[in-house]
Amino acid sequence: MRAYVTQNVLLTGDAGSGKSYIVEELIRVQSTRLGCVSVTALTGEVASLYPGGTTLHHWAGLRPHDVCANKSALKDIVQRACSTGDVLARVRSTSVLVIDEASMMTGALIELVHRVCCFARGTSSNRPMGGITMVMVGDWKQLPPIPSARLVADGTSMDVEEAGVVNFDIAGLTQDSLASSMPLFAFETDVWKSLNLQTVRLTTQHRQQDASASFARLLAHVGSNDVDEIDMQTASALARELPADLKVVHLVATRSEAADINLQCVICPKLFY
Numbered sequence: 001m002r003a004y005v006t007q008n009v010l011l012t013g014d015a016g017s018g019k020s021y022i023v024e025e026l027i028r029v030q031s032t033r034l035g036c037v038s039v040t041a042l043t044g045e046v047a048s049l050y051p052g053g054t055t056l057h058h059w060a061g062l063r064p065h066d067v068c069a070n071k072s073a074l075k076d077i078v079q080r081a082c083s084t085g086d087v088l089a090r091v092r093s094t095s096v097l098v099i100d101e102a103s104m105m106t107g108a109l110i111e112l113v114h115r116v117c118c119f120a121r122g123t124s125s126n127r128p129m130g131g132i133t134m135v136m137v138g139d140w141k142q143l144p145p146i147p148s149a150r151l152v153a154d155g156t157s158m159d160v161e162e163a164g165v166v167n168f169d170i171a172g173l174t175q176d177s178l179a180s181s182m183p184l185f186a187f188e189t190d191v192w193k194s195l196n197l198q199t200v201r202l203t204t205q206h207r208q209q210d211a212s213a214s215f216a217r218l219l220a221h222v223g224s225n226d227v228d229e230i231d232m233q234t235a236s237a238l239a240r241e242l243p244a245d246l247k248v249v250h251l252v253a254t255r256s257e258a259a260d261i262n263l264q265c266v267i268c269p270k271l272f273y
Contacts, residue, residue: 008134010102010197014220016207019137020049023098026135027051036093041100056099056109060116061087067108067179074178078115091120096133103138106145107182107189114191128194136197141223145184 013019027037027050040047040056047053057064061081069077082088099105117123117130128134186192205216215238218231242248250261 006133008128008195008197009136010199011135011137011202012139012199013202014139014205014223015142016205016216017202018204018206019139019202020100021206022202023050023100023135023137026096026098037096037098038090038094039098039100042104043101046100050100056105056113059087059090059097060113062109062112062116066112067106068177070176071178071181072176074112074115077112078119081116082120087116088120091117091130091132094132096135097129098135098137100137101143102136102186103140103143104145105186106179106184107186108178110186110189110191111178111182128191134195134197136195145186 011019011022023039027039038059039050039053040059041050041053042056044055047055056062061084062077066077082091114129115125117132118125118127119130121130121132123130183189205213205220207216214230214234218227218234221227221231250258252258252261
């Protein structure tokens with residue numbers, strides 16, 4: 001990691017491979033060598049794991065629904081974000097910006113952060129992230145981005161509730177909005193490509209003990225779509241009968257699915273319990 005510390009880095013690897021540990025070491029060791037290291041994440045839960053960590057939105061002075069604004073309003077959004085002295089001080093003093101959960105970052109969000117950095121630091125938009133050294137951390141097999149009211153092919157819009165935006169009027173969302181005009185994945189944007197990230201891939205599993213090595217192998221192969229017969233045997237060994245009266249917890253991808261299940265539990269509990 002130190003070999004790339006003055007370059008833009010993409011730090012990736014499976015869950016338990018040590019990505020968070022590397023970030024913590026970067027904070028501890030490199031701050032004195034490189035100046036201010038700002039650590040951010042896409043969620044507050046992960047940001048709170050790091051000393052001084054904050055969400056990327058807070059660091060850049062952005063609001064969740066800013067990505068849904070029309071492109072004509074981008075200048076106003078950037079100026080509003082930089083009108084706060086705290087934001088200006090953070091962006092201008094940052095030498096290295098770490099973004100954990102980078103796989104959740106949409107193309108619209110990275111574009112906004114780039115513009116805020118360039119405006120605050122007084123640099124040309126041709127300098128990605130205003131010249132800040134970037135460390136992108138994430139695993140695209142775990143956490144993909146959540147669409148933020150992007151327009152779909154039939155002209156309707158996705159539920160912004162899935163992006164954590166409440167009470168936001170999407171009736172006026174048009175093809176001119178940043179969210180609908182940018183790629184969903186951040187790595188598809190010109191900003192990301194211009195960073196010329198050096199990839200550091202962690203491959204050693206540190207979280208799983210020897211007793212669960214076969215399960216860790218199964219998870220890794222599922223993520224890479226490389227499941228073999230050994231993995232199938234591991235999965236089959238996990239199958240077991242459950243008591244008929246056991247209350248089962250359902251894990252689903254969206255809040256709307258969870259609400260449907262919870263509602264059914266109230267209307268007809270026997271279907272789920």
